[in-house]
Amino acid sequence: MTPERYKRLRETLDRRQSDLTILTDQMHKPRNIAALIRTADAVGIADVHMVWSAGARRPYKGTALGSQRWVKAHTHDSMADGINGLRQQGYQIYAAHLSEQAVNFRSVDYTRPCAVVLGNEKQGVGAVAESLADEHIIIPMMGMVESYNVSVAAAIILAEAQRQREAVGQYNRVSLTDDVYWQLFFEWAHP
Amino acid sequence: MTPERYKRLRETLDRRQSDLTILTDQMHKPRNIAALIRTADAVGIADVHMVWSAGARRPYKGTALGSQRWVKAHTHDSMADGINGLRQQGYQIYAAHLSEQAVNFRSVDYTRPCAVVLGNEKQGVGAVAESLADEHIIIPMMGMVESYNVSVAAAIILAEAQRQREAVGQYNRVSLTDDVYWQLFFEWAHP
Ligand SMILES: C[S@@+](CC[C@H](N)C(=O)[O-])C[C@H]1O[C@@H](n2cnc3c(N)ncnc32)[C@H](O)[C@@H]1O
Ligand SMILES: C[S@@+](CC[C@H](N)C(=O)[O-])C[C@H]1O[C@@H](n2cnc3c(N)ncnc32)[C@H](O)[C@@H]1O
Numbered sequence: 001m002t003p004e005r006y007k008r009l010r011e012t013l014d015r016r017q018s019d020l021t022i023l024t025d026q027m028h029k030p031r032n033i034a035a036l037i038r039t040a041d042a043v044g045i046a047d048v049h050m051v052w053s054a055g056a057r058r059p060y061k062g063t064a065l066g067s068q069r070w071v072k073a074h075t076h077d078s079m080a081d082g083i084n085g086l087r088q089q090g091y092q093i094y095a096a097h098l099s100e101q102a103v104n105f106r107s108v109d110y111t112r113p114c115a116v117v118l119g120n121e122k123q124g125v126g127a128v129a130e131s132l133a134d135e136h137i138i139i140p141m142m143g144m145v146e147s148y149n150v151s152v153a154a155a156i157i158l159a160e161a162q163r164q165r166e167a168v169g170q171y172n173r174v175s176l177t178d179d180v181y182w183q184l185f186f187e188w189a190h191p
Numbered sequence: 192m193t194p195e196r197y198k199r200l201r202e203t204l205d206r207r208q209s210d211l212t213i214l215t216d217q218m219h220k221p222r223n224i225a226a227l228i229r230t231a232d233a234v235g236i237a238d239v240h241m242v243w244s245a246g247a248r249r250p251y252k253g254t255a256l257g258s259q260r261w262v263k264a265h266t267h268d269s270m271a272d273g274i275n276g277l278r279q280q281g282y283q284i285y286a287a288h289l290s291e292q293a294v295n296f297r298s299v300d301y302t303r304p305c306a307v308v309l310g311n312e313k314q315g316v317g318a319v320a321e322s323l324a325d326e327h328i329i330i331p332m333m334g335m336v337e338s339y340n341v342s343v344a345a346a347i348i349l350a351e352a353q354r355q356r357e358a359v360g361q362y363n364r365v366s367l368t369d370d371v372y373w374q375l376f377f378e379w380a381h382p
Contacts, residue, residue: 144379
């Protein structure tokens with residue numbers, strides 16, 4: 001490994017946000033999932049959580065430009081499992097969901113441990129996540145079309161999470177535990 | 192036309208931002224262009240400008256969820272033409288471009304007339320736009336992957352433009368000229 005490569009891996013691991021994640025509710029289009037993983041890597045997310053549609057647990061492929069290598073995907077059998085598991089670890093659950101109760105996505109606090117829930121391309125966020133979420137968040141839309149592409153919506157929300165976290169210095173301190181940090185370093189360095 | 196439909200068309204036209212646009216530099220993947228048009232509609236952009244790759248002037252198709260209907264696409268023969276035309280109308284040109292001189296995309300002023308230049312999926316922004324732009328803007332990236340998908344980058348930047356414009360009330364006053372407003376109303380109402 002070159003010194004440059006070593007430096008790049010270490011800097012990226014130093015910035016990883018162990019307490020920021022996403023949870024997909026039956027998203028299924030491979031290119032949306034690939035784009036989502038690429039965005040997750042870019043904002044420093046180490047782990048993503050996924051619930052596949054009933055029966056259809058299929059691995060994502062597609063062109064995330066190899067970013068699958070840098071982000072760990074965890075699957076859950078149901079949204080209840082996924083949400084309860086994250087909540088037990090102290091995460092706030094923000095569902096990106098076009099509901100009556102939704103608040104502006106910029107008004108919630110992404111500096112605390114939190115997970116952004118993203119819905120299925122057609123049906124959106126399901127009833128379980130809708131009721132279990134702490135908040136529904138919405139990106140205001142000014143045009144004729146009623147929703148964003150899900151990977152676009154995710155990027156807009158995660159860019160705001162990144163902005164808030166940068167503002168309070170969360171990218172300037174290491175958040176991965178030592179164990180996880182060196183385990184990832186090992187995996188990244190020895191493909 | 193139902194009263195609800197009438198109201199929706201009028202409200203959307205009231206919010207259209209006549210002096211915010213994008214200019215694509217040989218972007219070519221139909222699904223990226225479709226996603227871009229959908230995002231443009233959502234932030235209230237009325238017109239987009241495009242330069243196709245040499246020889247390959249092809250109409251975009253794909254699933255913009257019908258948003259092509261709400262956003263007018265103008266093509267230019269070259270980036271020099273496109274940029275100079277916009278500049279003559281008083282637009283600032285912000286190239287989304289990963290260069291040494293690039294400033295943070297949040298540090299520029301999107302409340303003035305401006306165009307965001309987006310680059311080709313592989314080559315990025317070309318040399319002409321690079322040199323003619325007023326500013327290069329960059330979305331900071333914290334991960335291993337070196338760039339965003341172009342339609343994702345566009346959405347992150349345009350969401351910031353929308354935020355700035357909302358903050359100063361630009362969505363609360365009509366910016367289309369009467370002529371354009373009623374021409375669009377006519378087209379939208381009578382497909
Ligand atoms: C294409 S949308 C699904 C639309 C679906 N018809 C609905 O009404 O929920 C897919 C997902 O993208 C996210 N999304 C899209 N536009 C959004 C917006 N303006 N605000 C928040 N989330 C949005 C949500 O997670 C949504 O479930
Ligand atoms: C996939 S990128 C092209 C990457 C190309 N290899 C380069 O270095 O320019 C396609 C376009 O998306 C936009 N883009 C992607 N990531 C960006 C970022 N972090 N900041 C600003 N623009 C970005 C730019 O307009 C870029 O030309």
